[in-house]
Amino acid sequence: QSVLTQPPSVSAAPGQKVTISCSGASSNIGNNDVSWYQQLPGTAPKLLIYDNNKRPSGIPDRFSGSKSGSSATLGITGLQTGDEADYYCGTWDSSLSAVVFGGGTKLTVL
Amino acid sequence: EVPLVESGGGLVQPGQSLRLSCRASGFTFGDYLMSWFRQAPGEGLEWVGFIRSRAYGGTTEYAASVKGRFTISRDDSKSIAYLQMNSLKTEDTAVYYCIRAPFNTLNFDYWGQGTLVTVSS
Numbered sequence: 001q002s003v004l005t006q007p008p009s010v011s012a013a014p015g016q017k018v019t020i021s022c023s024g025a026s027s028n029i030g031n032n033d034v035s036w037y038q039q040l041p042g043t044a045p046k047l048l049i050y051d052n053n054k055r056p057s058g059i060p061d062r063f064s065g066s067k068s069g070s071s072a073t074l075g076i077t078g079l080q081t082g083d084e085a086d087y088y089c090g091t092w093d094s095s096l097s098a099v100v101f102g103g104g105t106k107l108t109v110l
Numbered sequence: 111e112v113p114l115v116e117s118g119g120g121l122v123q124p125g126q127s128l129r130l131s132c133r134a135s136g137f138t139f140g141d142y143l144m145s146w147f148r149q150a151p152g153e154g155l156e157w158v159g160f161i162r163s164r165a166y167g168g169t170t171e172y173a174a175s176v177k178g179r180f181t182i183s184r185d186d187s188k189s190i191a192y193l194q195m196n197s198l199k200t201e202d203t204a205v206y207y208c209i210r211a212p213f214n215t216l217n218f219d220y221w222g223q224g225t226l227v228t229v230s231s
Contacts (some may be wrong), residue, residue, distance in 0.1 A: 002154065009203055035217055037155070044207060044224055050217040074129065092216055098173055099145070099157035099216060 003021030004089055005026075006102035013110050016079050020105045022072040027098055030070040032092040039086045039104075049074065079109050080099075083098060113137060116208045117138030122142040122198055123180060132208030132227060139189035140164060143211040146182060146193045148204035148227075158182075158206070161191065166214045176202075198229045 005023040013020040022034065036049040049054050049065035053073065064075045072089055090101040118130040132144065132186060145160035159172035163181045172184050183195040205224040211217050 032113070039155075041173075042151075044221040045218075047217065047219045048222065050215075050219070056219060059218075086154075090157075090218075095175075096169060099160070099171075101155050101157065104154040 003093060003096070003100035004091070005075060006087075006105045008103070009106045009108065011108040011110055012079055014070035014079050014081060017075065018079060018107065019076075019079045020089075020107070021075040021089050022069050022074070022102050024072075024100075026070055027095035028070075028091050028093040029059065029067065029072055032066065033071040034091045036065055036066055036072075036074045037088045037090065038073055039088065041085070045088065051073060072108040075105070083107060083110050084109050114208050114210060116206065116225040117229045119123065119206065121228045124198060124229055126198055127194070127196045128198060128227060128230075130141055130206055130208075130227070132191040132193075132222060134189040134191070134210070135204045136218075138212075139184075139205035140186040141213060142227050143214060143216075144182070144184055145189040145209045145211060146191075147207045147209060147218075147221075148202075149207070149224075150204040153204075156204070158193065160211075160216075162202050162214060182186070195227070198227075200229050203229045204229060 033051045037045040038048045041044040052067040053065045062077045086104045088104045093100045146158040162169045179197045183192045207224045208222040209218040
């Protein structure tokens with residue numbers, strides 16, 4: 001069981017928008033910054049969003065992040081088939097003294 | 111040039127030990143927190159632990175599942191991070207990733223390609 005809760009899967013058509021939720025608690029998301037990672041099939045994860053809503057250089061602005069209370073959300077607009085991947089949220093848990101991740105969300109672009 | 115390259119994975123029997131290495135290049139290794147994650151076949155990502163940079167004390171943190179069995183260390187002069195794994199269990203079977211995070215953040219901004227560790231009799 002993952003400390004952070006993500007939906008197992010989401011899907012949308014090309015060109016559409018999708019959001020992926022990440023739910024936690026005050027000990028993790030509520031008081032620490034959230035990162036999001038994209039893992040394309042057969043590859044290592046890649047940082048998409050850090051500090052809740054910042055994008056590393058090279059990440060298109062189609063990807064966005066937000067946080068409210070003990071939940072975070074990843075948004076992807078203008079969906080492309082190349083966005084099909086597993087997406088993970090992660091943060092620090094102050095009570096566990098551990099990095100915690102969600103179980104991952106598989107995005108399918110129909 | 112690939113910034114992080116893991117090595118040392120392989121097949122070991124339960125109870126045995128294995129040491130993974132992560133060789134870094136192209137950046138100031140000493141400025142980065144170095145972490146290890148793992149991913150069991152068909153499963154999600156699991157944090158293993160990290161070691162802070164010397165500027166932040168060089169201290170370590172570990173996941174409960176590996177605490178007391180795994181040890182992370184670093185050699186800044188060689189730009190290498192290590193993961194010493196003792197008393198391995200079948201549930202430790204996974205691809206192990208080496209990751210860096212700048213300074214004392216937990217923004218894991220580059221992941222190595224991973225090395226497979228299989229624990230089986």
